[in-house]
Amino acid sequence: MPKILIIEDEKNLRLLYQQDFERDGFEVVTAATAAEGLAMVQDEAPDLVVMDIRLPGMDGLEAMSRLLDKNPKIPVILNSAYSSYKDSFMSWSADAYVVKSADTGELRTRVRELLASRANS
Amino acid sequence: MVDRRRTLLGDTLAIVMAGGQGERLYPLTRDRGKPAVPFGGIYRVIDFTLSNCLNSGLRKIYVLTQYKSGSLERHVRIGWGPLFNHELDEWIQCVPPQLRVGERWYEGTADAVYQNVYLLEQERPRYVVVLSGDHIYKMDFARLIARHEANGAIATAAAVEVPLAAASAFGVIAVDEEWRITAFQEKPKAPSPVPGRPGTALVNMGVYVFDTETLVRALTADARRDTRHDFGHDILPALVDTKKLYAYPFIDENKKETAYWRDIGTLDSYYDASMDLVAVEPVFNLYDKNWPIRTMAQQLPPAKTVFAQEEPGGRLGIVLDSLVSGGAIVSGGRVERCILGPEVRVNSYAKVVDSVLMDGVDIGRHAHVTKAIIDKDVRIPASFVVGEDPEEDKRRFTVTPAGVVVIPRGAQLD
16 A cells, blocks of 8 residues: 655644545555654655645755655655745756645645556656 | 846856866876866966856856865955956855755766756856866857857757767767757767768767756756766756757867867876977967966066076076966976976976976976976975886876876975
């Protein structure tokens, strides 16, 4: 069962994502800060990471570049309430950029696509 | 503040790769990186690329350093910094590794720029010119950038045309009739000839122009792949399929019959390029007022020769077919086909032939030096002989495949 790591500081969103992804048949682990999330990448070896950008302390863009430096093959989806970070060069390292929405449909679709393309590569 | 962005050059950022360790130039690179190696008496290797930038009108320059960068940083700061005016949005700045991306050194030229993407983010130039800090040539980058724009290219690689047989030692660029790049070939046994010119091939000079967005997208994608993270090997080949990648023919501002471009990669190529300067009709001209080569200026007294005792056994200070830097004194010795750095001293009855003496070298009385490179401040004792007995030289010094003796800085020969 593929494992997804959610790095998200809003508790309610963490719960929502956890429910939806578990319903889709994934194992889900969550972190509330970038530091906690980076530690979990090592301990949990997730197959994909969903990363919020505005986080307390280290932000999601810096966390992503640190994560990718050690694990360049792990797909990362940036997930922000703001689309403005799409202009940031740092964000271009992500496999996908999904703007937050009450409907998790797009995010779940991108997760399935990325895991499928990874399985095929 | 003046808005320099209104012009093509004002909206271009230059990145000079100066992190090369230069293992094959050891021992000249024992205490300094390759771009900081002294060359041509008063210059350092990087001065030629920086002079090209300045003469082309590129005035936003980052120099990416890595190994033993202290002397290079000082040279750029003191020698080049004052030529750029911050108030006019101009600068030249050395950037050592910041470890922003991860705790590791640069792993290839592309990785060096990738780790500094934040510099591009801050400036957001329209174009980025990527250059090597260890080549000797004269090139107008303004013409290169103008052609890049006229072609509607996303990236352009400058290329020097060389005879087909000589191209096998280099990275070769294959192009179609419109100079659109069709392939990159690394040290190919059978290089692709230039269309319409079957006897020649295009060698990749490591001089590139990129649209900034193209560059950043290519670097971020490459960073996630298992590659050598090298511009010529990975970044540009990955863009060939866009069909918007062009080659640009090297137009030599040196204005000689044969285009002059040298990669100072080995001790022998360093020696050969140095000797290119002392020929009567030098293939590389340092004296063209339309393309001045700058360096860090030093206040030094004029070079001098003394003793004119032309009778047999007399003391005769004489210099033939040589470059002589400020402060050098040839005092009763003989110098032929040499490059004498600043404050070199050649004493009575000494004979120095076909050699490069860097700053402060002192040649003792009756010493003989032939076909040697002597690094800074070495004192050659009286009656010492270099370059006449290969076995003895090999026992004490580095001797290159072509037989050049290299004496490192700080060598104690007494």
